[in-house]
Amino acid sequence: xxxxxxxxxxxxxxxxxxxxxxxxxxxxxxxxxxxxxxxxxxxxxxxxxxxxxxxxxxxxxxxxxxxxxxxxxxxxxxxxxxxxxxxxxxxxxxxxxxxxxxxxxxxxxxxxxxxxxxxxxxxxxxxxxxxxxxxxxxxxxxxxxxxxxxxxxxxxxxxxxxxxxxxxxxxxxxxxxxxxxxxxxxxxxxxxxxxxxxxxxxxxxxxxxxxxxxxxxxxxxxxxxxxxxxxxxxxxxxxxxxxxxxxxxxxxxxxxxxxxxxxxxxxxxxxxxxxxxxxxxxxxxxxxxxxxxxxxxxxxxxxxxxxxxxxxxxxxxxxxxxxxxxxxxxxxxxxxxxxxxxxxxxxxxxxxxxxxxxxxxxxxxxxxxxxxxxxxxxxxxxxxxxxxxxxxxxxxxxxxxxxxxxxxxxxxxxxxxxxxxxxxxxxxxxxxxxxxxxxxxxxxxxxxxxxxxxxxxxxxxx
Numbered sequence: 359x360x361x362x363x364x365x366x367x368x369x370x371x372x373x374x375x376x377x378x379x380x381x382x383x384x385x386x387x388x389x390x391x392x393x394x395x396x397x398x399x400x401x402x403x404x405x406x407x408x409x410x411x412x413x414x415x416x417x418x419x420x421x422x423x424x425x426x427x428x429x430x431x432x433x434x435x436x437x438x439x440x441x442x443x444x445x446x447x448x449x450x451x452x453x454x455x456x457x458x459x460x461x462x463x464x465x466x467x468x469x470x471x472x473x474x475x476x477x478x479x480x481x482x483x484x485x486x487x488x489x490x491x492x493x494x495x496x497x498x499x500x501x502x503x504x505x506x507x508x509x510x511x512x513x514x515x516x517x518x519x520x521x522x523x524x525x526x527x528x529x530x531x532x533x534x535x536x537x538x539x540x541x542x543x544x545x546x547x548x549x550x551x552x553x554x555x556x557x558x559x560x561x562x563x564x565x566x567x568x569x570x571x572x573x574x575x576x577x578x579x580x581x582x583x584x585x586x587x588x589x590x591x592x593x594x595x596x597x598x599x600x601x602x603x604x605x606x607x608x609x610x611x612x613x614x615x616x617x618x619x620x621x622x623x624x625x626x627x628x629x630x631x632x633x634x635x636x637x638x639x640x641x642x643x644x645x646x647x648x649x650x651x652x653x654x655x656x657x658x659x660x661x662x663x664x665x666x667x668x669x670x671x672x673x674x675x676x677x678x679x680x681x682x683x684x685x686x687x688x689x690x691x692x693x694x695x696x697x698x699x700x701x702x703x704x705x706x707x708x709x710x711x712x713x714x715x716x717x718x719x720x721x722x723x724x725x726x727x728x729x730x731x732x733x734x735x736x737x738x739x740x741x742x743x744x745x746x747x748x749x750x751x752x753x754x755x756x757x758x759x760x761x762x763x764x765x766x767x768x769x770x771x772x773x774x775x776x777x778x779x780x781x782x783x784x785x786x787x788x789x790x791x792x793x794x795x796x797x798x799x800x801x802x803x804x805x806x807x808x809x810x811x812x813x814x815x816x817x818x819x820x
Contacts, residue, residue, distance in 0.1 A: 379692075383676060383699050386529050391672030391707070398664040399540050402726060405661045407547045408576050409727035413654040415573050416727055418498035420657025421491045421646065424638040426506050429474045431631030433514035436470045437463065437521050439624030442764050443616070445525040445679050449686025453601045460522055460595070460602045461610040464515075466620065471514035478507025489639070490646035495653075498573040505574060509581030512588045519591035524675050525682070526601060531594050535587055543583040550575030623766050630770035637777040644789050645797055652794040654727070655735035659798065662722045662740055666711040670751040673704040674758030681762030697759035701816060704755035705748040712747030715740055739798040746802040749809025756812035772815065776808040 408415045440463035447455040478485075482504035486496050520532040553570035556563050569575060596603045604610065645656050677700035684693035715722065719737035727733060753773075760769045781804035788796030 386676035387673045391669040398668045405726040413729045417650045417653040418495045420653050421499045422503040424642045425485050428635035431635045433471045435624045435628035435631050436467045437518045438627045439620030441521045445682030446686035449683030467518050471511040475507045475510035501574045502577045505577035512585040516588035519595045535590050539583050539587040542586050546579030546582045550579045626766040626770040630773045633774045648793050654732045656794050658726050658736040659739035666747045670704045670708045670754040674755045677758035678762035701755045704751040708751035709748035712744040716744035742798045743802045746805040750805045752809035753812045772811050780804040
């Protein structure tokens with residue numbers, strides 16, 4: 359049965375059997391997982407194309423990537439303040455309120471993203487130096503941060519429109535567009551990163567134009583790809599026949615009550631992102647004294663691990679939509695049931711990807727850099743964290759379940775305690791003994807703790 363029909367049955371109060379629930383979870387999760395895997399492929403493309411420039415280029419990007427995650431995470435938090443209420447209104451079949459929330463989200467999220475982009479652009483030289491980057495890394499790292507910050511509003515719009523479509527139960531469109539974004543990224547990077555060159559194809563000399571921008575070209579290429587994707591997703595969200603298509607005469611405006619509700623939901627998520635990504639920034643500072651090799655290996659391992667946990671984020675999106683629509687339809691028991699099903703699915707899938715990463719760690723790392731020293735060190739890090747992937751999935755998908763129920767404060771506090779009371783102290787100690795491998799050991803131990811905490815909250819019934 360089609361997922362849209364199943365969602366309509368959920369909103370109409372029709373009883374759903376276990377097989378139907380599993381079918382609904384899988385049908386909604388699969389396209390979203392493909393979209394997230396496409397995002398990982400996008401990261402792989404960037405890493406591989408930058409890695410071809412050498413370990414220093416990889417290290418330069420890795421030095422500022424956590425800071426970009428911090429800025430981007432705040433934009434994601436703003437989106438969450440509107441996406442959960444949007445899913446609930448759709449579940450309650452109030453399309454006009456859904457359109458009002460979408461309009462408010464566009465205005466508020468775009469404004470916040472512009473401010474965050476300006477902050478990144480103003481501090482583009484200060485941040486890499488403060489993170490302990492070596493002098494030879496600073497020019498490329500600063501340029502990458504500056505260009506990426508300029509495109510932050512496009513990234514925020516991309517995420518908002520994708521999340522809004524997912525709230526409607528449309529997982530397919532964001533998945534397809536995300537896949538095509540990878541093609542845009544390859545094309546832009548291919549032209550922007552490398553110098554002009556000539557390829558020999560079956561004896562035929564084919565000249566290829568290039569701007570030779572190096573690391574700067576990678577940032578610009580990714581930014582342009584996000585701009586194209588965001589534009590496409592926006593028009594998909596407001597296309598003819600969509601519940602989110604604006605109607606004449608409805609008089610959209612920013613409501614104080616909606617803003618207050620969005621603040622109540624998004625502030626804990628924003629604080630969580632600051633704490634989580636802040637911990638990542640601190641982690642970069644812990645690793646950076648180890649030099650270019652360790653920074654590059656950490657960057658490659660972080661990118662490679664995305665193959666495992668991004669499918670978990672795909673399941674998280676479907677969990678938030680299903681739980682939100684269940685609550686909007688007044689079906690609390692179904693919300694609990696969907697929460698447990700999605701967490702179980704996420705753990706199973708992410709655990710499977712963890713096995714693949716453990717077995718193929720050197721081969722995966724080799725796709726991202728030709729430097730064999732970096733490959734060997736990154737592979738060790740990847741194998742350390744592989745065993746923690748199922749419990750990491752419990753935390754990722756569990757967060758989606760709670761956000762769908764507009765429960766964001768306690769999960770944010772749980773993240774804070776786990777990261778800052780477990781990961782950072784352990785990382786400081788173990789990194790001093792074993793370098794970047796020690797840091798990844800500390801991170802893995804913390805993921806066990808965090809996953810266990812989220813599972814305990816999920817099954818507590820609160």
